[in-house]
Amino acid sequence: MIAAKLPLLRPLVGQTLRTPATAKCITSRFHFSTKRLLFNASTEKTTTSQPPPPPSPPPKRANSKFVTGVVTLAILGAGYKWYNGNCHKHNNDFITIHEDLKPYTVKLSTEDTPFQTNYTLVGSGTRTLTISTFKVYGMGIYMADEDFPLVSKIIDSNYLSKTFIDINDGQYKDLSHKEKVKLALNDPVKSEIIINSLLDGGVRFLIKMTPIIKSNLTFVREGGIVKSLKNSPEYNNLEEYPGARDVVEKGIEEIRMAYDRKGSLVINDDLVMELNKDNILQFYYYNVKSNKFYTMGHVDEPLVGKILFRNYLSASKPLCEEARQDFVEKIVENL
Structure with a gap:
């Protein structure tokens, strides 16, 4: 560093240090001599009428901290953009479901997702364990x-309207x-009929689930989806739904095959179920760490998708x- 500030000394330093036998001795003398020289130079400056030297530039370490801060802010800004959905933002509208989760986008677009069509959010909330108020996703x-x-x-069809909705007696008499x-x-009864009619009529839905506590895909499949199917009337009421249990069992095997990915499901990962017009159920998995969607398998048995979505949409x-x-x-x- 001293040699760089005193160009006239560079040849001396280079030649001296290339001599192994005297490098240590000469180097120590050189440092001593340099200190004296620098002292004399500073003394001379103080005795003359020359103006004081300009202020030295800020140390490189401070500049490095500043640059690091700017870069960090830029990275955080880019991360926050994805954190808020990473989906095509038609109107920059988001819904906050839980303080520990990224906001949900109101719009989902095929431009940014592997989904089959564009969707709009029509319902959001948190799943709570029945034994407590502990929120799980x-x-x-x-x-x-x-x-x-x-x-x-x-909903306005003659069948639903006249039979289940637009009743003009009792509590319904003066209602719109x-x-x-x-x-x-x-x-509980009428809502199942209406939801079944919507699903049979070709209305497409998508459900996105995001864990609030760490889980894994296998647990969600068995403890959530499969358990829900086995609690359905079609699975348990053999007299009212003859043969339906075998159909549901077949669908459960299709679900297990459709889960062709295994592993953790951490906070802000997403498990997505998309139901098309034929009640064909497609699974997706979004990994927040890799910032990617993964298209999993599908279930061709329409009764399975119908039961699952009815369990979320009916009363x-x-x-x-x-x-x-x-x-x-x-x-x-x-x-």
Whole structure:
């Protein structure tokens, strides 16, 4: 460093240090002599009338910290952009479901996801264990944008309207059509009939689940999806649904084959179930660490997808009541 500041000494330093026998001795003398020289130079400057030297530039270490801070902010900004959904933002609209989870986008687009069509969020909430208020995952219910007109058409059909919704006696006598629809969607029996009609009529839905506590894909499959299917009337009521148990069992095997990925499901990972017009169920997995969607397998047995989505959308023992209530409000608003 000293040699760089005193160019005239560079040849001396280079030649001296290339001599192994005297390097140590000469180097120590050189340091001593340099200190004296620098002292004399500073003394001379103080005795003359020359102006004081300009302030020295900030040390490189400070500049390095500044650059590091700027880069860190840029990285955090890019990370926050993905953290807020990484989906095509039609209107930059987000829903906060839980303080520990990334916000859910109101719009899901095929431009940024492997999904089959564009969706809009119609229900959101958190799943809570029945034995406590312990929240285990956040959930979003999405409906295909193209199918919103189809919902009104199905609900207002003669069959549903005259038989289950627009009843003009008792508590229904002085209510509007929308109020009657809301009551029907909150009725355990009527809501199952309405949801079955929507699913059979080709309304497409997508459900996204995001764990609040660390889990794994196998546990979610067996403890959530398979358990839900085995609790269904089709699986347990053999007299009312003859032969349905065998169909559900076949569907469960298809689900286990569709889960062609294994491993952890950590906070802000997503497990996605998409139901198309034929009630064919497609699974996806989003890994927050790798920032990627993975398309898993599908289930061809339509009864399986129908049962699963009915368990989330109907009032008969819903898996996430908060999201279902939100779904009912959105449906009534769009009639």
